[in-house]
Each structure stands twice: as structure tokens, then as C-alpha cells.
Amino acid sequence: MPAEYSDLSISDFASAIPDGAKLAIPADYAGVSMAATRALIRRKAKNLHLVGVPTSGLQAELLIGAGCVATLESSALTLGEYGPAPRFTKAVREGSIHLIDATCPAIHAGLQASQKGIPFMPLRGILGSDVLKHHPGWKVIQNPFSESEDPIVAIPAIQPDIALFHAPLADRDGNVWLGRKRELVNMSHASKTAFVTVDAICETSLFETEEMAAGVLPTLYVGEIYHAPNGSWPLPFWNGAKVDDAHMQEYMKMAASDAGFNEYLERYVYGESAMA
Structure with missing residues (x-):
């Protein structure tokens, strides 16, 4: 069913993503829903199949470290200038996740096949x-x-169950503004539905003006919306937010050990300030 905005909690939003779901998730620069990621870890999601479109980073790193992931399908998992992803590296070495290595064009091609309904x-x-x-x-x-x-x-064809990402704006009819981020549109068209956290809710229809309408994902493709201001933190967001460099450096230090990673989760995922 197409979405209409409602005041559900982030816990309800994450609970609507079932264990074992195949999730299409964007690269760190494209609009990652870190708010939903933390909620998935809190609800102890299991056996997720992540499809990085075309790569992934901190989102997949945290979900893998927390034991939420069975399969990662992507062309890369990278934390960029901060160095190799420690929890991902540990999982690969231990064989605790199934890794489907791909390339960026192959990921996009598989999603395009799903969009077109061809094998x-x-x-x-x-x-x-x-x-x-x-x-x-x-x-x-x-x-x-x-x-x-x-x-x-x-x-x-790659058909995810859910495309999960963060966007700047949605209206109360369930339409989501994505601007020029066509990869998010393609993810949503290829998936069975899209779950979107947004910075703000617009009281008027996003289709009212030609300037906005051109960048709108219609509610037909959207299953759930959650209002999560700054919901991409600590990652950058193409609508203005910068990466929290100090936090990323702190993460790399803490995640180098099992004890440090568990402390990170207690502080930044299970902690009261992360529950919003």
C-alpha cells in the first residue's frame, strides 16, 4: 500500500523491516538512514541481506558488527579516508557473513533488470x-x-524487499523529495517498497510546483516514512550536513576491539540520546 505520513516511532519503523529482508542501501554520500540503522540494531534484527548500491560503509559496518547481517552483496564496503572497516574485516576473516562480491555497474544492472521486470x-x-x-x-x-x-x-535481476535511505523532505501524502539523486529512485523502483527517514515533513504536496515535482518519488513506491531530523548522522548528507569527523575517528578507535565496539553500541546505539 502507498504510504501516508503518520507519527509512528522509529522502533515501529524498524520493526516493519522483517528479519531476513533483502535491503538496498546507498553509499555513504547518497543518503544513509543511520537513524533506522541504530533502531534495527536495538531491535536485534537478524539475517539481513544487504545490497550496497553500489557500495556501503558505516551502515553495513555497524549492522555486521552487531550480528544483524547474513549476506553482504556489494562492490565494496569502505570507510574511505578513515581506513578499513574493522567489524567487516573481522566478519570476513571469521566467515561469519556470506560475501557476494560485485562491481558498481553489475549492481546497477541487476537493479535495472528488476525495474524492468526482466530476468x-x-x-x-x-x-x-x-x-x-x-x-x-x-x-x-x-x-x-x-x-x-x-x-x-x-x-x-536484483529485487530487494526494501530500499532503505534518508531524504530531505516528504509530504503528508507519502511523496518523498530526492532531488537529483537518481540512484535512490532506481533503488526504490527495483525494490518491492521503500522505507524512508526524512529531515522534514512538508504540509503541502510536493507535486505543487514543477521545480519540486521533478525530483519527487511518488508515494506509490513508499511503504513507511519516519521524521528523523539529521537522520544521516554521523555521515554526510547531500542536502547540507557534513560528516562528523571527530565521531568517525572515535568509532575507528573503539571498533578496533570487540570490547570497544560493544562500548560504542552502548554509548551511541542503545544510549538514551540515540533513541529518538
């Missing part, structure tokens, strides 16, 4: 690469329109 999308650029050798789900086929040998890779 696969052809892609050329990864022919001959090592990632292709180790990805049995991708099939090299003959171009059916060529009379000469012309291999092409068939990337299976």
Missing part, C-alpha cells in the same frame, strides 16, 4: 575479470543478435 541485464565491462571467475551467478552468453562470436555477461 537479467546484459553487461560487457567485466568480461575477462577475476570477479567474473568467482561469481557463478553471472552467466556468459552469446549475443543473440551477432552472427560472429560475441560474448556478453548476463547479470541476474
Whole structure:
């Protein structure tokens, strides 16, 4: 059912994401719902299948460290200039998560196939690469329109259950403004529904003006909305918020050990200030 904005709690929002769900999540620069991430950890979500579109960072790192993730499908998990993601690195070494290695074009191609309702999308650029050798789900086929040998890779459709992200604005009809962030639109179209946290709620329809309407994700694609001002913290947000550099450096120090990571969760996830 299309969403209409309601004053549900962040706990209710996270509880509507079932254990075992396949979640499409954006890269750190594109609008990550860290408010929902912390709520998922608090409710002890299990067996999530994360699809990083096309990469992920702190969001997947925290969910993996908290034991919420069974599978990560992405072209990378990176914390950028802060260094290797410590909880992700530990999980890979221990084999506690299933890792589906991909490339950025392959992730986008799989989502495009889902958008179009077709079983696969052809892609050329990864022919001959090592990632292709180790990805049995991708099939090299003959171009059916060529009379000469012309291999092409068939990337299976990726249909997430939920696209989960943060946006600047929604209206009370459940429409969400995404501006120029087309990757968020594509994630939502490919998924069964979208769950969105937003900085603000608009009292008038986002379709009222041509300038706003061009960047709107219609309520048809949206399942839940939660009003979470600064809901991407500590990550940057393309609508204005900067990365909390001091917090990220603190995280890297604390997450280097199991005890330190657990202390981080107690302070910044389970702590009273993180419950909003």
C-alpha cells in the first residue's frame, strides 16, 4: 500500500523491516538512514541481506558488527579516508557473513533488470575479470543478435524487499523529495517498497510546483516514512550536513576491539540520546 505520513516511532519503523529482508542501501554520500540503522540494531534484527548500491560503509559496518547481517552483496564496503572497516574485516576473516562480491555497474544492472521486470541485464565491462571467475551467478552468453562470436555477461535481476535511505523532505501524502539523486529512485523502483527517514515533513504536496515535482518519488513506491531530523548522522548528507569527523575517528578507535565496539553500541546505539 502507498504510504501516508503518520507519527509512528522509529522502533515501529524498524520493526516493519522483517528479519531476513533483502535491503538496498546507498553509499555513504547518497543518503544513509543511520537513524533506522541504530533502531534495527536495538531491535536485534537478524539475517539481513544487504545490497550496497553500489557500495556501503558505516551502515553495513555497524549492522555486521552487531550480528544483524547474513549476506553482504556489494562492490565494496569502505570507510574511505578513515581506513578499513574493522567489524567487516573481522566478519570476513571469521566467515561469519556470506560475501557476494560485485562491481558498481553489475549492481546497477541487476537493479535495472528488476525495474524492468526482466530476468537479467546484459553487461560487457567485466568480461575477462577475476570477479567474473568467482561469481557463478553471472552467466556468459552469446549475443543473440551477432552472427560472429560475441560474448556478453548476463547479470541476474536484483529485487530487494526494501530500499532503505534518508531524504530531505516528504509530504503528508507519502511523496518523498530526492532531488537529483537518481540512484535512490532506481533503488526504490527495483525494490518491492521503500522505507524512508526524512529531515522534514512538508504540509503541502510536493507535486505543487514543477521545480519540486521533478525530483519527487511518488508515494506509490513508499511503504513507511519516519521524521528523523539529521537522520544521516554521523555521515554526510547531500542536502547540507557534513560528516562528523571527530565521531568517525572515535568509532575507528573503539571498533578496533570487540570490547570497544560493544562500548560504542552502548554509548551511541542503545544510549538514551540515540533513541529518538
